Amino acid sequence: MKTKFILLAAALYTSVSFAQKLKGSDTVLPLAQKEAESYMKTNKAAKVTVTGGGSGVGLAALVDGTTDVAMSSRKMKLSEKMKLQDAGKASKEAIIAYDALAVIVNPANKVGQLTREQLEGIFTGKIKNWKEVGGDDLAIVVYSRESSSGTYEFFKEHVMNNKNYASSVLSMPATGSIIQSVSQTKGAIGYVGYAYVEKEVKALKVSYDKGKTFIAPTMATAKDKSYPIVRPLYYYYLSTAEAKIKPFVDFCLSAEGQKIVEQVGYIPLKK
Numbered sequence: 001m002k003t004k005f006i007l008l009a010a011a012l013y014t015s016v017s018f019a020q021k022l023k024g025s026d027t028v029l030p031l032a033q034k035e036a037e038s039y040m041k042t043n044k045a046a047k048v049t050v051t052g053g054g055s056g057v058g059l060a061a062l063v064d065g066t067t068d069v070a071m072s073s074r075k076m077k078l079s080e081k082m083k084l085q086d087a088g089k090a091s092k093e094a095i096i097a098y099d100a101l102a103v104i105v106n107p108a109n110k111v112g113q114l115t116r117e118q119l120e121g122i123f124t125g126k127i128k129n130w131k132e133v134g135g136d137d138l139a140i141v142v143y144s145r146e147s148s149s150g151t152y153e154f155f156k157e158h159v160m161n162n163k164n165y166a167s168s169v170l171s172m173p174a175t176g177s178i179i180q181s182v183s184q185t186k187g188a189i190g191y192v193g194y195a196y197v198e199k200e201v202k203a204l205k206v207s208y209d210k211g212k213t214f215i216a217p218t219m220a221t222a223k224d225k226s227y228p229i230v231r232p233l234y235y236y237y238l239s240t241a242e243a244k245i246k247p248f249v250d251f252c253l254s255a256e257g258q259k260i261v262e263q264v265g266y267i268p269l270k271k
Contacts, residue, residue, distance in 0.1 A: 019047045020248060024058015024071035025150050026175045027099055027193040028233050031264045032071055038260060039251045048248060052174065055150025062236055063087060068245055070236040073099065073150035073193070090239040096252045098267035100194035100222035101155065101229040104179070104201040106186045111135040113205035113214040116228070119159050122189060125166025130187060143178045143190035146171040154231055155191050194222060195265030222267045230267070 022032050029052040036048035050071075058070035063083045076093065084091055103119060105111060111134055114122075121127035122140055131137045144165055145152040156162060172178045178190040183200035194217050197203050205214035208228035221227035235252070237245045251257050258268040 020049070020069065020245065021067045022048065022050045022058075022069040022071055022235075023053060023061045023067035024069075025055045025073040025233070026052045026145075027073040027151055027195075028071035028096075028235075030195060031097060031233070031261060031266055034260050034264050035252050035257055036248075038256070039248055043247070046248070054146065054148035055153070056148035059236065062091070062238070063089070068237060068241055069248075072234040072236060073231065074153045075232075075234065076236055091236050092239055092242060094235045094237075094249050094253070095232040095269065096235055096249070097233045097258075097261040097269065098222065098230055099233050100217040100227050100267065101151065101159075101191055101231060102194050102197050102203040102217040103159075103189065103191050103206060103229075104182050104197065104203055105189050106182055106184075107200070107202045108186050109135060109202065111204070112202070113207065115207040115211050116159060117210065119206070120161060120163060123155075123160050123165055123169065124163045125168055138187045141185050141188045142166065142169045143172055143181050143188060144169045145175070145178065145191075146173055151175070151191065151193065158229060158231070159191075193266075194219075197265075219262070219265075219267065233266070 029050065032050045036050050040046050040048060055072040055074055058067060058072060059076060059080050061067035062070040063080065103114065109130065111130060114133060118127065118133050123142060123144070127133060128140055129137065130140055156165065172181065175192050175196050178192055179196060179198060179201055182188040182190045203217050205216045206228055207214045215221050215227045217227050222230050235249055258270065261268045
């Protein structure tokens with residue numbers, strides 16, 4: 001009986017030790033899923049579950065203890081750090097890959113490039129028709145991620161110069177929704193992580209030097225940072241859980257893990 005109890009206790013300990021929950025960024029989601037699949041193949045005792053919802057959702061879950069790892073496409077905010085501090089918790093940050101943020105339009109749209117200033121005008125509502133930026137006489141339909149998304153925050157800060165989105169902008173709950181909407185609407189524009197770009201949409205060249213040079217988002221231009229909208233992707237976890245989480249994080253940072261990064265369409269940490 002005693003032996004049975006010991007075996008049962010060991011089994012329970014194993015399941016607790018190796019079960020890990022990742023939650024948050026939709027941008028990080030497909031990468032984390034692939035990393036988890038590969039990790040579990042070589043670590044049979046491990047059970048890693050991955051769900052999306054947005055960076056803000058993941059970080060909130062880390063604060064309230066309902067996830068082990070928060071996936072984020074933006075840096076943790078001071079307000080989020082303060083919530084952790086108030087709860088007596090300290091966190092660790094790991095950059096696991098980089099991502100190029102692609103601005104997408106419908107393939108039927110003849111516009112192939114925009115400056116940062118033009119993008120700011122479109123997303124703040126000052127530019128309302130494609131003819132204002134060299135396109136057809138067609139109303140611009142703007143799609144964005146919802147405010148809990150790290151991509152929403154990053155785009156606002158780095159592309160819109162912290163200006164507010166226009167009230168007419170249509171907020172979408174997930175990246176896939178933006179791809180679908182833009183692919184079905186001729187006048188549409190939106191933004192997604194580079195790994196999500198498919199033939200159903202067209203990625204624009206972007207200029208951050210007022211139109212002197214326009215760069216398309218590609219693996220090469222993201223790696224050499226010539227494409228101007230590149231950002232780090234993060235895992236956040238509690239310091240107290242480091243022993244449990246670090247083996248998976250280390251796998252993501254390993255040569256094998258970084259190979260998966262590129263296979264999925266993200267930018268590995270080393271060129």
